[in-house]
Amino acid sequence: MFQRTHSFINIPMLARVIGWLLLIETAFMSIPLATSIIDSCTDTMSFVISMVITGVSGLLMTLIRPGSREMGRREAIVLTASVWVVFSLFGMLPFLLSGVFDSFTDAFFETMSGFTTTGATLLTSSETVSKSIIMWRCVMQWIGGMGIILFTLAVLPMLNYQAGIQLFNAEVTGITHDKLRPRVSSSAKGLWLVYTLLTLLLIVLLSFSNMSFFEAVCHGLSTMSTGGFSMPDMSLHLWDTDYVRIVICIFMFVGGINFALLFKTFTGKFKGLLKNDALKWYLIVVALFYSIMALNILNQGTYTNARDIFLDPMVQTISVISSTGITDPQITHWSSLSVCLILVMMFIGACAGSTAGGAKIDRIIVIVKFIKNEFYRMLHPNTVTTVRINGNGTPTGVLHKSLAFMFLYLLVIVIGGLLLVATGLNAQEGFFYALAAISNTGLDSEILGLNFSYVMLSDAAKWILASIMLIGRLELFTILLIFTYTFWKK
Numbered sequence: 001m002f003q004r005t006h007s008f009i010n011i012p013m014l015a016r017v018i019g020w021l022l023l024i025e026t027a028f029m030s031i032p033l034a035t036s037i038i039d040s041c042t043d044t045m046s047f048v049i050s051m052v053i054t055g056v057s058g059l060l061m062t063l064i065r066p067g068s069r070e071m072g073r074r075e076a077i078v079l080t081a082s083v084w085v086v087f088s089l090f091g092m093l094p095f096l097l098s099g100v101f102d103s104f105t106d107a108f109f110e111t112m113s114g115f116t117t118t119g120a121t122l123l124t125s126s127e128t129v130s131k132s133i134i135m136w137r138c139v140m141q142w143i144g145g146m147g148i149i150l151f152t153l154a155v156l157p158m159l160n161y162q163a164g165i166q167l168f169n170a171e172v173t174g175i176t177h178d179k180l181r182p183r184v185s186s187s188a189k190g191l192w193l194v195y196t197l198l199t200l201l202l203i204v205l206l207s208f209s210n211m212s213f214f215e216a217v218c219h220g221l222s223t224m225s226t227g228g229f230s231m232p233d234m235s236l237h238l239w240d241t242d243y244v245r246i247v248i249c250i251f252m253f254v255g256g257i258n259f260a261l262l263f264k265t266f267t268g269k270f271k272g273l274l275k276n277d278a279l280k281w282y283l284i285v286v287a288l289f290y291s292i293m294a295l296n297i298l299n300q301g302t303y304t305n306a307r308d309i310f311l312d313p314m315v316q317t318i319s320v321i322s323s324t325g326i327t328d329p330q331i332t333h334w335s336s337l338s339v340c341l342i343l344v345m346m347f348i349g350a351c352a353g354s355t356a357g358g359a360k361i362d363r364i365i366v367i368v369k370f371i372k373n374e375f376y377r378m379l380h381p382n383t384v385t386t387v388r389i390n391g392n393g394t395p396t397g398v399l400h401k402s403l404a405f406m407f408l409y410l411l412v413i414v415i416g417g418l419l420l421v422a423t424g425l426n427a428q429e430g431f432f433y434a435l436a437a438i439s440n441t442g443l444d445s446e447i448l449g450l451n452f453s454y455v456m457l458s459d460a461a462k463w464i465l466a467s468i469m470l471i472g473r474l475e476l477f478t479i480l481l482i483f484t485y486t487f488w489k490k
Contacts (some may be wrong), residue, residue, distance in 0.1 A: 010068060012066035013070075016066055017079060017083075018058075018083055019059065019061025021083055021148065023058040024151070025054055025091065029051045036130065042130065043097070045097075046097035047136075074487065081474065084115060084116070084470055087148060091115065092107035092111040094136055109454075114141050114144065116470060117141050117145050117357070117473070118325075119442035120442035120465070121229065121442075138229050141228075146225070146259070150188045150191060191260065198224055198262075202220040203217055205247050209243050210244070215231070219248065223248055246311070252326075255350075259354060260353050278352065282361050285345075286321060293317060296338055297313060300334075320441060323350070325442040327444075339448060342443075346358065365389065366389065367406060413431065416437065416465075419464050423457075424458060428450065433445065434465075438471060
């Protein structure tokens with residue numbers, strides 16, 4: 001007899017959880033629906049039909065009764081990867097039904113870009129889309145900012161403790177996954193509470209500017225999620241006040257901080273904030289890159305006022321390193337040095353456990369300290385060295401995982417860039433877009449001075465980039481592990 005070599009995946013349980021998530025997505029669709037009704041938009045029925053399709057599909061899936069509620073590591077990984085795709089498939093319905101996109105590929109690309117907070121867009125003009133569509137784009141980014149799975153853990157008590165642990169580890173980025181509370185669901189609720197309160201505060205502050213309330217809500221959602229969606233064909237420079245730029249800048253920076261650290265700060269535990277290595281490095285990296293960019297602009301003489309030297313480089317620095325991706329129109333006139341710094345910041349990213357993308361500063365710290373120790377060991381071979389983070393020794397497994405992650409991260413950029421070149425892009429465009437997608441920055445190649453944009457990509461290139469966006473948004477191993485033989489082997 002043949003021995004069974006494939007592991008059992010609890011598909012009914014996965015389907016039921018996805019069903020509940022679709023009901024939650026349906027509830028979120030009511031926000032742009034309300035916008036459509038209030039603003040008398042023409043696409044009200046598009047959202048009604050989208051909600052019906054999504055809601056009925058979710059309801060039918062929740063009626064599935066699994067034989068077991070147990071979820072192991074394999075189920076957690078499959079659920080984490082699949083739910084982002086399912087959310088995008090249903091989330092793109094308003095784009096298709098309203099006629100914003102005629103192409104399935106374009107609608108899926110825009111939706112995946114939204115949920116992964118990449119912010120790459122195929123929309124070119126705010127004249128062609130309604131306020132409800134603009135609102136839906138920003139809501140998608142806000143949902144994806146803190147994480148769909150993390151939201152699941154916060155609102156669905158049906159998951160057992162072990163399942164919660166596995167799901168938490170599969171989606172939350174970082175070198176370690178410290179819980180805030182004994183129960184994972186409590187940790188998830190705490191993170192979402194901080195995220196929601198900060199978003200509301202940002203919306204209130206923006207409401208005091210020359211933005212309308214609608215614009216304040218949209219930018220509040222897309223800024224706190226470090227997604228960067230603005231009004232199509234518009235950007236931050238149209239609200240030409242220092243107040244708006246400073247407020248946006250502060251909250252983009254906050255979005256790049258580990259939210260577990262922010263939660264502890266909210267609860268009065270300030271010690272961790274002061275002793276956190278990742279936050280210290282984050283501050284140093286931002287200050288260093290900002291200083292170089294400001295001095296470079298000063299040296300070039302391409303400024304017309306103090307804002308061009310002091311504020312604009314700061315906004316651009318934090319926008320890129322937090323993966324928000326808001327760009328200043330003047331960036332095309334900046335020097336090659338500034339562009340190179342932007343590329344480096346896209347790669348690095350902000351802190352693990354934040355809404356930002358990139359390789360994460362936490363991993364950079366581990367690898368830099370490991371290299372420093374190796375130099376020391378060359379001079380003192382008998383010395384036993386340890387990589388210390390926040391004053392504590394780091395397990396060898398964390399170091400190995402950080403090195404493996406960095407290798408895979410670079411490998412995805414290389415393979416993704418080559419695939420994009422194969423679709424017709426030149427090497428400069430191909431590798432830039434691969435980096436922009438995996439870092440979830442979503443910057444367009446205009447910063448390189450190229451006359452090219454996402455709209456000009458072929459369908460094949462859009463699918464490649466959508467896949468890279470998802471790989472970059474989730475814990476890298478979560479996606480890639482599914483495509484290994486070991487994952488499916490018993």
